[in-house]
Amino acid sequence: MNLQPNKDFLIKLAHTKMPYGKYKDRYLIDLPEYYVVWYHSKGFPKGALGDMLQTVYELKVNGLEELVRNIRNNFPQEK
Template identity: 80%
Template sequence: MEIQPQKDFLTKLAYAKMPFGKYKDRYLIDLPEYYVVWYHNKGFPKGLLGQQLQTVYELKLNGLEYLIKNIKNL
């Protein structure tokens, strides 16, 4: 397992913003939990945004949002 691609993915996730909708331009990690759960139930979009939202879901589910917020504060 390579560490660098995971590190790059998490760094990009820390600065990724919602590109559309009610929460447009909000950092993905700052999206309300109910909204991310709604995507989990509905189905995540295809591509990078879907991967990022799925990761945000897992982080919020496990109370690990602080990991991404710490990356933004570096």
């Protein structure tokens, strides 16, 4: 995983919702911390979703969730 995600990745992360499970349709950054920690111990899914969840984990561990919420509020979702 790229440890310094680019601007487009962060904008996409800010607007991405969980596609399945108990927290379906919740923004990834708004997932409960225990759930993201569980994924960290279990293993993140492969692909873009896994990369995003791993980034969310790092942001939550470091108390930086508000940065992504600010991105979501200040940058429109690119289509």
